[in-house]
Amino acid sequence: xxxxxxxxxxxxxxxxxxxxxxxxxxxxxxxxxxxxxxxxxxxxxxxxxxxxxxxxxxxxxxxxxxxxxxxxxxxxxxxxxxxxxxxxxxxxxxxxxxxxxxxxxxxxxxxxxxxxxxxxxxxxxxxxxxxxxxxxxxxxxxxxxxxxxxxxxxxxxxxxxxxxxxxxxxxxxxxxxxxxxxxxxxxxxxxxxxxxxxxxxxxxxxxxxxxxxxxxxxxxxxxxxxxxxxxxxxxxxxxxxxxxxxxxxxxxxxxxxxxxxxxxxxxxxxxxxxxxxxxxxxxxxxxxxxxxxxxxxxxxxxxxxxxxxxxxxxxxxxxxxxxxxxxxxxxxxxxxxxxxxxxxxxxxxxxxxxxxxxxxxxxxxxxxxxxxxxxxxxxxxxxxxxxxxxxxxxxxxxxxxxxxxxxxxxxxxxxxxxxxxxxxxxx
Ligand SMILES: *Cc1c(COP(=O)(O)O)cnc(C)c1O
Numbered sequence: 001x002x003x004x005x006x007x008x009x010x011x012x013x014x015x016x017x018x019x020x021x022x023x024x025x026x027x028x029x030x031x032x033x034x035x036x037x038x039x040x041x042x043x044x045x046x047x048x049x050x051x052x053x054x055x056x057x058x059x060x061x062x063x064x065x066x067x068x069x070x071x072x073x074x075x076x077x078x079x080x081x082x083x084x085x086x087x088x089x090x091x092x093x094x095x096x097x098x099x100x101x102x103x104x105x106x107x108x109x110x111x112x113x114x115x116x117x118x119x120x121x122x123x124x125x126x127x128x129x130x131x132x133x134x135x136x137x138x139x140x141x142x143x144x145x146x147x148x149x150x151x152x153x154x155x156x157x158x159x160x161x162x163x164x165x166x167x168x169x170x171x172x173x174x175x176x177x178x179x180x181x182x183x184x185x186x187x188x189x190x191x192x193x194x195x196x197x198x199x200x201x202x203x204x205x206x207x208x209x210x211x212x213x214x215x216x217x218x219x220x221x222x223x224x225x226x227x228x229x230x231x232x233x234x235x236x237x238x239x240x241x242x243x244x245x246x247x248x249x250x251x252x253x254x255x256x257x258x259x260x261x262x263x264x265x266x267x268x269x270x271x272x273x274x275x276x277x278x279x280x281x282x283x284x285x286x287x288x289x290x291x292x293x294x295x296x297x298x299x300x301x302x303x304x305x306x307x308x309x310x311x312x313x314x315x316x317x318x319x320x321x322x323x324x325x326x327x328x329x330x331x332x333x334x335x336x337x338x339x340x341x342x343x344x345x346x347x348x349x350x351x352x353x354x355x356x357x358x359x360x361x362x363x364x365x366x367x368x369x370x371x372x373x374x375x376x377x378x379x380x381x382x383x384x385x386x387x388x389x390x391x392x393x394x395x396x397x398x399x400x401x402x403x404x405x406x407x408x409x410x411x412x413x414x415x416x417x418x419x420x421x422x423x424x425x426x427x
Pocket of ligand 1: 105106107108134136137190194219221222242
């Protein structure tokens with residue numbers, strides 16, 4: 001698509017946008033009586049207007065039925081609650097419904113997955129991940145390595161970008177996997193890197209890891225609801241995600257896991273168990289002897305967090321209607337337009353560190369502001385832009401502003417206004 005640098009043009013794109021009615025289904029935060037330019041859907045997605053109803057239905061069920069709601073709640077009996085999100089999640093991650101389940105929170109799930117799929121043995125005990133992964137993932141990996149009794153620095157292999165580059169080349173990742181093939185137990189990557197916005201080649205990384213005799217897991221916190229995924233066909237071993245970023249399911253919302261069916265039906269895989277992972281037919285007999293459910297369900301621990309899951313369902317309904325492929329098409333245009341406009345700003349002031357090719361990123365662009373980044377960011381905030389500031393890695397060396405125009409509720413006109421504000425800020 002050829003873009004034009006004008007508000008008029010941005011408005012035309014909004015008029016032609018097949019998803020334009022979706023914005024109205026969300027509460028947009030206000031500043032000085034006006035809609036904010038909310039570009040932090042990568043951190044906490046906005047609240048769908050239907051969320052309140054979904055939660056109220058469960059509050060009503062609880063107030064009128066008490067414990068009976070487990071089986072007789074009006075619309076969605078709580079006993080089965082984790083099942084109601086399966087089809088939608090399966091569509092979003094490209095999985096069989098039996099390969100996914102929503103439960104717990106992200107970091108807890110990462111630990112549960114590593115209990116099952118990080119099984120160091122002999123020379124094969126190392127974990128490979130991208131350098132600068134989200135801190136919680138780093139801490140989870142560090143503690144898992146130590147839990148198994150290995151020295152952290154030795155057992156962790158981090159892949160960093162080449163000198164002078166900000167993102168990883170797939171060829172470098174694949175080569176590193178091959179080089180370490182004799183000692184790798186697990187390759188654990190983000191789907192979309194939270195800091196740079198880089199979308200990794202999930203299939204290539206998985207194939208390389210599996211060929212090296214290691215398992216491949218992904219943290220999809222910044223990928224789910226952002227880019228279409230194909231975990232089953234990509235042969236990914238396991239994945240985890242959260243639902244409060246692009247999935248708009250509320251602060252601390254329920255997380256989810258994917259376990260490929262090649263593992264999901266193997267009840268010999270060691271795991272940490274709880275009664276919700278136990279054979280559903282037998283669950284209330286309260287007997288000894290854990291018998292896991294087949295599929296991802298067998299990794300559940302506790303009965304479902306119904307209120308958080310109600311919010312999750314409200315949001316997933318919107319994704320089902322809009323469709324992730326249609327969302328991705330708009331997302332590519334929206335972020336492409338932002339990239340086009342930023343391209344007209346002085347290069348010595350601003351650098352986009354996110355990959356330039358749409359296939360290698362989601363909707364987020366990470367902007368490296370070389371000087372006075374904090375002041376620029378403060379001006380954006382004053383003018384009603386909600387973005388995200390990351391301190392420079394090297395003091396005085398500029399900081400990163402992450403912006404994520406989200407196709408469900410952001411508009412081309414907002415992208416244009418953001419560009420104008422940023423331009424003023426840089427001047
Ligand atoms: C947001 C995010 C988290 C947050 O973890 P919680 O357990 O949900 O607090 C973890 N990892 C990544 C990659 C994230 O982007």
